[in-house]
Amino acid sequence: MxxxxxxxxxxxxxxxxxxxxxxxxxxxxxxxxxxxxxxxxxxxxxxxxxxxxxxxxxxxxxxxxxxxxxxxxxxxxxxxxxxxxxxxxxxxxxxxxxxxxxxxxxxIIKTEEEIAKIKESVRRNAEAFNRFAKFLESAEGLSEKRIHFEAEAILRNFGEYMLSFDPIFAINENAAKPHAMPTEKRLQRGDLVLFDAGIKYERYCSDRTRTSYYGQSINFDKEQKFPDSKIQKAYDIVKKAQEAAIKAARSGMKAKELDKIARDIIDKSAFSGYFVHSLGHGVGLDIHEMPFINSKNDQILEDGMVFTIEPGIYIPGEFGIRIEDMVVLRNSKAEVL
Structure with missing residues (x-):
């Protein structure tokens, strides 16, 4: 050609x-x-x-x-x-x-060498999330803009890494905007925070989102406890949808079938209609590439494909929740990177 x-x-x-x-x-x-x-x-x-x-x-x-x-x-x-x-x-x-x-x-089909680089990118990104959580411990009173600035510095790790994309840090109702821009809103104990970020390792991108409770301490574990029962219910449904999609992902299924598995869980809950974006996207040298895991894509998923699984619930004026991990299809099943 x-x-x-x-x-x-x-x-x-x-x-x-x-x-x-x-x-x-x-x-x-x-x-x-x-x-x-x-x-x-x-x-x-x-x-x-x-x-x-x-x-x-x-x-x-x-x-x-x-x-x-x-x-x-x-x-x-x-x-x-x-x-x-x-x-x-x-x-x-x-x-x-x-x-x-x-x-x-x-x-679209990654080699083992590419998968190894992506996996290392994911690992180093998770370490950056942990460093950022430590910073947040003493960040009460700082604005989203200031925290966004600090997040970039922490992710870059003194120039060691380039960023996969401009990170997202959003508090409470601002988290209801899936790609929220930082504002002057200030972080307070008791807030919900959403953090979406990625770094590049040998040019290969990573992408991860966590939604957490900013209490006396904060972490980016998937197990989160919110004092607000509505937020907790929404969080548990998003987590259930993500876990179900990861478990169900198979080589040979259509991308839209995987999207439907997560979307049905949210749409059958009290939060129907609040999952406003696709379930995921491919990641590699570009932060968004094939395959696109959405409700209209008939693409057949295959071993070697790397993509995100990131369901969310976004209630305008109240809060937003997203949980995102990257997976690779291996031996017909999803392996969380």
Whole structure:
């Protein structure tokens, strides 16, 4: 297959190196990594399976390479290249065929090496959660904005890690916003807190969410006790839904079937209609990639797929609860990473 890539993670997957100004041409057995002079030295040191081409104008360089070939058809991801970039290349007598998310398709089944890196990312992320819990012990009175700032520093661990995404720290009614932005709301004893964060280990992402009670102490264990009976009931239902989905996950089932298992538990409770997002998503070099575990996806789940299971209940103006773990399908069953 002949194709062109610009997305950093997609390119990294192909050649083991990427930067913020690059193009990768794959023409049969030949690969051309095109970048500018800022990155050529590092690229040549890191890349062993592609020719490194230095150029000021990456698309002009790609066009020059393509002119010398007899290629008639080349694939591209329409979410990767802009219309203006594609226009430069379409001056050639080559058919450029859109093929959405083909890099994600290639990466959907993880190798054992990839799974090991993801598992280590998850482990180190859990350690960061524990460090963050210790910080929260003495964080009473601080705003969500300040705590969010401190959370980033703790997760990065003095520059050791990059973040998988901008972390979410939300208190009480703000936790009812699944992707809450930090506010001036201040943390007080007796609050519900939701924390969603991930780090990267050797570029592979982790993703974890815990909802906890901020009493005299705090932890991010799954066993939580809330003094408010409505919150406790909602928490127990989310936990039940997550545990049921993890237990039921099988290779050979459809993604939407797994989503339904968790969703039915919530919809048959007093909190029907308050689970407002999909059950999960694939995780790898990207924080969101295939497979997407939602109510409409007919994709068949297979061994080697890594994804989150993260049901939630969100009651606007009151509170939100989400519990998230990452799993890999192995021997047809879900193994919690």
């Amino acid at each position: 002949n194709y062109i890539l610009q997305d950093e993670n997609a390119v990294y997957y192909e050649v083991g190196f990427s930067c913020d100004n690059e193009l990768l041409l794959v023409l049969g057995s030949e690969k051309f990594f095109i970048t500018d002079a800022r990155y050529t030295t590092e690229a040549k040191e890191a890349i062993t399976n592609a020719q490194v081409v230095e150029a000021r104008d990456l698309f002009a360089a790609a066009r020059k390479i393509l002119r010398k070939t007899k290629i008639k058809k080349i694939f591209y991801d329409p979410n990767d290249l802009s219309a203006a970039q594609l226009q430069v290349l379409q001056k050639l007598s080559i058919t450029f065929t859109p093929k959405k998310a083909f890099s994600w398709q290639k990466r």
